[in-house]
Amino acid sequence: MRYVTKTKFLSGTALIAAGFLSCAAMAQDVSIAFSSDELGATSYNPVTSSNLNSATGLIYDRLVEQDADQSYHPHLATSWVESADGMSWTFQLKDGVTFHDGTAFNAQSVADWIPDFADTENAYLVAAIASVEVIDDLTVKFVMSRPEPNLLYNLASSFMGIPGSASYDSLGEDFGVTGAVGTGPFKLESFSIGLETVLVRNDDYAWASDLSENQGTAHLERVTFREIPDQSTAFLELKTGGVDLLLGVPTDFLQILKAESNVSVIQMPGTGIHYMPINVTAPPFDNIKVREATGLAVNQEAIVASIYNGVGAPAHNFLIGSLPEAQVDPALNVNYGPDKAKTLLDEAGWMMGEGKVRMKDGVPLTVKLFTQNGTEFTSLTQVVQAQLAEIGMEAEITVFDSSTIRDEYKNNRHQLAVRGYDWNNSDILDWFFSGKRLGYPNVSMWNDVEGQRLNDVAMEDSKNSDERIANFKAYHEYVLSQHLFVPIYQPTKNIAYNSDRVSVPKIVRGTRFRSQTIVDIKVTE
């Protein structure tokens, strides 16, 4: 605690007081800084909100949880059965679970909750559910309008934390702001938008998922989540004891953090990819050879080693390594190959002339390279720019804010861009390469008959998850063969904490650092 550190500077009598303060601090009280991508949430209403942060998962439990290996684990649902045709799912619910307001969690809670999604931005999550039937107090059945192999994935999302209906209905618009009721290990005590969220322990909690070691109530009694927009400020807070945990440390800070004796860093496999989409409609990238050459110019390994200091992994295709659909034919993976890149450009008619830039019909090979503001992408883009220069391609960088860059995409004013996504499901392929979403999110502007067919099969004709995996893998391989983008980097998720004060499990379960790990955190000081 900062105040403890401060008192150390004071004289003897104050030291006694400091002793008391330390005792108070031992009272399992931590503060956590959000990562920069989860700032600005204005509500803890999981149903209607479009922006939820990590604290949400502590207030609400989900029916199922997803582990780092992408497997599904029971939580409020103890087991589930999918019918053979995929047209219904039946869930057994955990017994003895209560909401923060004391009401019992049961099948009716689920039946009351699902319809709340209607007409919200999150409705797509339950779009395949036609109706919810209460079979008995602890059994609930989702009747589907179409097979949805992705249902468990959706149910594990933060947006599907289950709120207490009574409170949800009575608070209305203010639910999630002035009050929030779930079944989670912590209760919302106060929420100052843009500043901090204070949670206190739910002393009745006894229904953690098997991703947590601690199956009882949380060790921590009180958690304060803070919003700190500037990353270096957040780092300094950690250093000076103002916060105990930093969710989401930018990779450039890792080196500095490791030098701090009281700071430990946990690196979790990330759930996204940094990549460079290529606009296939904008010459010279309408020529597949130029696209392939562009991909061969990027040295993923060098990038990981230099700007990321070896943290994270190079990306050679579009999906994160832990997804089965990422295991494609190795020949299709994109690797560094400058010689082949030069040959391909020669073949495409772009010849090396006098200067450093290739020419064709008197036109230099100069292309636009867009990116978003924020250090993460701008550094990467500058290195990519230098690597493209190696094969004689001159890239001019423009840095946009996130809204403007989407507008550029939609108006087809782009050629290359450096961007990233964070999504641990193969349906991201549909999001970025479907011909229905040209411009944005389909930044590659790719509209291909065979591609769309494979997409439709994967999205709509998969009856179960095995089939879905096979279909998406086929689609992924076809996308790779068309050289629509250059995969670059798989970032890790970095969490730093004050190891003098708190203990955090070494192995973090789940897809990200969430409630399942936070209930295991202890104050050790």
Add this chain to the structure above:
Amino acid sequence: MTSNIGTVARAMTGFGNSAIGSAFGSWLGKIAGGFLVLLVLTAIFAPWITPFDYAAQNLMNSNAAPGWPHLLGTDQFGRDVLSRVIYGARTSLSVSATAIAISISVGMTLGAAAGYFGGFFERAVMTVVDLTWSFPDILIALIFVATIGPGLTSTTFAIAIAYLAQFTRLTRAQIVRLKRETFIEATINLGAKPRHILQYHLLPNAIAPVIVVGMLAIGDGIVLEATLGFFGLGAQPPTPSWGAMMSSGTAQLFLSPWVIIFPGVVVAVTVVAVNLFGDELIRALNIRDRIRGA
């Protein structure tokens, strides 16, 4: 608004002189002027002066501390900081100077028209001017950059717009003052056309204070450019500008502080020099009272 804004405007444009500080001041003024000349020359001859290519990356030698051959060290891409600071002078000075030039030309036109024609037109122009003047310049610039996209061009215009009010106000005050002077009244009475009077009599007489205030505003422009750079707008990589360098990841402040500290020092020294020199100009041209008149 009242004439007191004049004192405000004047106060903002320079520090008043004092009898005692006078000798010391002109000595400082010489140093400041010399520094500025040197800076401009450096900016002009950057390609011949810089020891390295400002954009050449050497990832194996990133974040190197100041020493030989990289006198001011290297940044996270292994680029030479000294070369980038020198090239940055080019960007920062030209952006700021161009912006202020635009600001002056538009501001003088508006201010002259408002001051000369008076009436409703004057009131409308001055209302707008007063409002933009009281609006935080960083917000004006941020909104403008968001509207037309980032880059040096939009940064230039953003700065130009942010300082437009100042010049409009100053020119108007000059014109209003001059209009009352006998020789202008005489010219008007002789039946000269407004355009003629403005062009040949009023503007030439009004220009000196505007130029000096403009010179001082270049310092503010450099700071605003740096602040835009802090929000990731402004110069596009790999083009160096002082602002962009100072904001190139605040993580750098701990990892390789020289990347951020040197441009910061250069900005501070430049702006101080601009102010000192501007003060000397005001004194030399003896236009303190005319600037006050705004």
Add this chain to the structure above:
Amino acid sequence: MLLRYIFYRSLMLIPVSISISVVIFLIVHLLPGDPIDNLIRVGSSPDDRLALITKYGLDQPLFVQYYRWISAMFQGDFGEAIVLRRPVADLISQNLPYSLTLGGLAFAFSSIVGIILGTISATTRSAIVKQFMRGFILLGSTVPGFWLALLMILFFAVQLQWFPVSGAKGWDSLVLPVLTIGFGGVALVARVTRVALLDVRREDFVTLLHAKGLSMRTILVRHLMPHAMLPVVTILALRIGWILGGAVTVEFVFGRPGLGLLLIRALGQRDYPVVQGCLLMLALAVMLGTLIGDVAQAAMDPRIREEKT
């Protein structure tokens, strides 16, 4: 007389406010990009997107959207944030107190310290003090805020650990932000005070005050200061807009909520109603500032009082 003056001066604000609302609306809607992109997430279909556009009326012609916005505004309804999903009025009222506390304190700090320093610098006989003040004022008006903020944190929060690094809880979290903003403000006010004092001191009537046998202190307090305060009040009134919106960088670095940060974030997300609401608030504050400034001038200076009524 003063009341009459305030009344007429306020009437002038009505046409100005209406024009400003149009300008704000146009600026906001001419920004490239739209808020819907920030709402939809992976998995939603293009039809969902269209549905949202219709839901928020973004498919309507601009003048229809303006009419809706402004007529709601007349009923005190700032609208609903599209991306942030809260009533804009709520968002503003949540952020405003932070801006007001920080801005108000920085304002008070820079006025009081600035006037004192300006007076000292204008009246001191010591060349060292004079040059020191000159240097301080020069530095204060040239150092970029974000730069100063970082240095403040490094020194006072990390090295000395006197104050927290960031946040908005407790008085001690206010010290560094107030000092950061105040530094520039103090320099500005000191500069204006100093120049104004030096100006007034050259006026004829001051000679006559001395000839009456009044002491320097009486002259300074009773006669020079009221005059010097005229431009100081003007500049302070003009700074009201800066207080509410100009602290963006400081809010960002110190992790404090505030109107500036809300505006910048909403701007990034193209959350039209929020941007419009914030800008309108700022514009009103600015107009109020100029009004207060003019009224204060009129209250202090009988010449203005008559000229304008």
Add this chain to the structure above:
Amino acid sequence: MLEVRDLEVAFGPVAPLSGVSFSLAKGEKLGIVGESGSGKSLTAMSVMGLLPLSGGRITGGSIVFDGQELTTLAESAYRKLRGRRLGLITQNPMTSLDPLQKIGPQVDAVAVLHLSMNASEARTRTVEILGTLRIPEPALICDRYPHQMSGGMKQRIVIAMALAADPDVLVADEPTTALDVTVQAQIIRLLDDLVKERDLALVLITHDMSVVAQTCDKVVVMYAGRAIEYGPVEAIFDAPQHPYTQALINCIPKGLSTDEHLSGISGTVPTVSNYPKGCAFHPRCDRAKNICTSERPAFITYGNNAAACHFAGDDR
């Protein structure tokens, strides 16, 4: 009452005033005359002890007031004289009053300060003085602001302030220059009356020789920071010794005759930084000889007046 001897004033390295001497008794009126920049106002400021305001200081000579040496007087003691025994009337009534304060308090302050009166006593006195200065409705005037009044009226207020504590010496620095001609005459007449009524010693600074002729008993003529002629008004007008004095007198229009030739003085007054060597007037003097360009003429007494000219006393 007041005796000034060889007064010398410097601003840093420049000495814009030197060699000024005169003396003045109660009831006497002394005129100091000269073109602008000749050092008239500096003389006034020296007497009032207000030179430091503009950055100047007395570097030589003496000013003795009522037996008291003023050049070495401490500021605190000087302050007790100013307003109490030495009154000042400044040139421009438009800018001589604090525009932010009502007339009443500005005048009251003098009596409060020097006569230890309370506010209401001081106000009674103010109203009374304003009345004696022929200001209509003096009680109402007290509640008005300076900008609401005419120039002549303001100058009367300034005079009222100077008189508020019954001073012995009144220094009037070009009191009429900024006023309309009709008002000028009124103010001069007013000053004249006041000297008689109150037995004041008046130092009247002006550039107008005719005012001196009408009003004063004695006159100091100044040129380029020096007194060049000093004596009783009649003597000087009868037999001016210095060619500059002569020229000034020639400038006065004598009557309304249409064919009269009004002479001006050719050339311009030199500025402080380039006072000519020798007699400062020689570049404009039609009688200048070699000696005038090299040697500064000493003061020579000739009859009742004294003049600094190499040819003073010579017949013309």
